[in-house]
Amino acid sequence: MVKRLSLIGFIGLLFLTSCSSGPKEIDWGKNACEFCKMTLMDHRFGAQIINKHGKSYIFDDIICLSGFIDAATLSSESIKCIYLIDFNGSGFIRADESVIIKSESIRSPMSSHLASVRAKNDFTTSPGDNILKFEDLFPGMELKCQ
Secondary structure (H helix, E strand, O other): OHHHHHHHHHHHHHHHHHOOOOOOOOOOOOOEOOOOOOEOOOOOOOEEEEEOOOOEEEEOOHHHHHHHHHOOOOOHHHEEEEEEEEOOOOOEEEHHHOEEEEOOOOOOOOOOOEEEEOOHHHOOOOOOOEEEOHHHHOOOOOOOOO
């Protein structure tokens, strides 16, 4: 009986961890961008869509994420959450909680000159730089992150 309960507990734990709705770990140097198919190499850039079934779509640049969404590869209703990599190295940020900087000084993988940070003060801007929010790039898209 105890073995059976342990097995049931283990299966339940396995099910819960496999259905995690947060961003999946990127295997740098191995994972390829869903849009441009380039290998993710630069730890300062990247994005990830999690659909409502928990499937992860990984991108090497915010512009690839944008292209993927514009191509309607997934319906906006099926997108649960979008995460962006923090340019300063602190991991993933929910896209709707990030600040997106467009600056010629940013050398992103696809030359979009876009990077995400947690707060406006986390990046020293120069004249001509633009500070954007998720809503500016994806108007009307509503995320259902938990």
